[in-house]
Every structure is written in C-alpha cells, then in structure tokens.
C-alpha cells in the first residue's frame with residue numbers, strides 16, 4: 001500500500017523536478033554547438049575552415065562541416081559495452097537528436113572478462129542504435145593489450161593511439177569520455193580518461209586523408225569528461241536536479257543558461273545536460289539491449305542513477 005508521502009513524491013515532486021529540468025534545458029543551444037560555431041572567428045569551426053585550404057573538413061560539403069552547420073563531429077569513448085547507456089545516455093541522446101550523423105562511439109574493449117565479448121559487442125551495436133548512433137559509427141576494439149579487467153589500468157599510450165586513429169579517421173572535433181575517477185572508479189574507465197588526456201596534450205593528430213600530415217592539431221580537438229559525483233548524489237535519480245542546477249547557478253551562467261546564444265564560443269564552464277523524459281526512455285531501452293548484463297542490481301541502477309538523466313561535462317586540458 002503506497003503511503004501519502006510516497007504518492008506525493010512519485011506523482012508531484014518527481015514530475016515537477018523533471019519538468020523543471022526540461023524547461024531549464026529548453027533554451028540552450030544544441031550540445032557543443034557553441035564550441036564550433038562557424039560564425040565566430042575564434043570558434044573551432046572557423047579555425048578549421050581557415051587553417052588550410054586543402055583540409056578535407058573545410059573543402060568537402062559532404063561532411064557538412066564547411067557549410068553553415070554548427071554541429072561538431074563527436075566521438076564518445078567508453079571502456080565497455082553498456083557504459084554508453086549507463087553513463088553517457090543524456091549526452092549521446094542530446095547529440096543524436098540534433099545531428100546523429102556526426103556522432104561516433106568507440107568502445108575500447110568488448111567487455112570479455114566473463115567470456116561474453118562477442119555477445120556484448122552485438123548488444124552494444126543494438127544499444128547504440130536505440131540512442132541514435134548508426135551501427136556503422138560504432139567501433140569496438142579487440143586489442144590484447146587493453147582487455148576488460150576490473151583491476152587493470154591500461155597503458156595510456158596505447159589508448160591514446162587507438163583514439164587518435166578514430167579521431168583522424170572520422171575527422172573528430174570533440175571527444176567525450178570518463179573523468180579521472182571513471183564514475184565507478186573502474187580502472188578501465190579511468191584509463192579511457194588518461195588516454196584521451198594524453199592525446200589532447202600530445203600535439204598533432206595527423207589526418208590520414210591528406211598526402212602530408214597537416215592541418216589537424218590536438219589543440220583544435222576539444223575533449224570533455226563526464227563528471228564523477230559523490231555516492232550521496234549518484235543514486236538520487238531526478239532529485240539530483242536540485243544540487244545540479246544549484247551548483248550550475250553558483251558557477252554563474254553555465255551552458256544551460258539562456259544567456260549563452262548559439263553563436264557564442266564555449267565559455268569553459270561545465271556543460272550540463274538534462275535529458276527530457278523521452279531521452280531517458282531511450283536510455284532505458286538501450287540498457288535493456290544489454291541482456292547479458294541485466295542482473296537484478298542493474299534494475300536498481302536504472303531506477304536510481306542520476307546518470308540516466310543528468311550529465312555534467314568538463315573540458316579536459
């Protein structure tokens with residue numbers, strides 16, 4: 001028998017918070033659009049289009065980059081199949097809802113710790129489809145040096161090189177991955193962060209489509225990490241909208257603010273992504289595609305994790 005207080009929580013407070021989060025998100029420009037607005041002379045898109053006349057991004061209309069499109073090409077880097085929907089769902093659905101053909105997913109391992117790698121790879125492709133990423137945009141690495149293991153840190157040089165190849169191959173502008181704590185402190189998650197950071201700090205990311213290694217430099221590829229939050233907030237689901245929005249306000253004018261127009265450049269503030277209910281639903285559907293992982297505590301996770309509806313992204317420098 002449901003109590004009155006539970007009913008108020010379920011049917012009044014939680015929907016009100018959801019509505020609030022959605023209304024907060026409504027006026028914001030598409031995620032990362034301000035990073036790459038071509039109209040801004042300081043923007044990444046403008047730098048790319050003016051740096052080299054032979055550069056593929058600027059000269060090929062087919063990828064949309066030299067057009068008026070403000071959307072960057074984004075690579076989401078995860079460690080295992082299911083990371084993409086357990087943690088990055090709000091970010092991925094925000095991206096694919098505005099420009100799905102520029103969103104790519106790199107999974108650094110097949111999640112073969114229990115010998116289910118081949119199954120989990122298929123599950124990942126299905127999950128990515130639910131989130132709006134085309135199967136042709138999903139890459140799962142099978143490298144003996146970076147295998148799924150709960151205690152192994154991966155060599156950052158190997159991870160960075162694997163990501164560099166994807167960045168070059170797909171003409172990536174923005175990378176999104178875990179932060180140094182990896183949400184769950186899993187060493188494979190943390191390794192993804194260290195690999196991305198190493199790449200960002202390393203210098204050139206040569207473009208393989210060019211005769212000469214040219215044009216694309218690591219400084220023109222931006223990277224963002226998904227913020228790991230305390231356990232006290234992690235499993236408060238929609239209630240975490242309260243501290244999230246409060247902290248965003250205290251930081252003054254983050255990306256969710258209406259003051260940031262679509263043509264403004266990325267300000268350096270964290271990007272807060274609040275998924276509307278239909279994006280959260282996509283995240284749930286994606287998680288259910290990982291049938292091999294649907295043990296009982298995954299249901300608890302789905303019901304309680306704030307990462308199913310809120311992502312906060314910080315730039316990696």
Ligand SMILES: [Zn+2]
Pocket residue numbers: 079080083186189
């Ligand atoms: Zn994982």
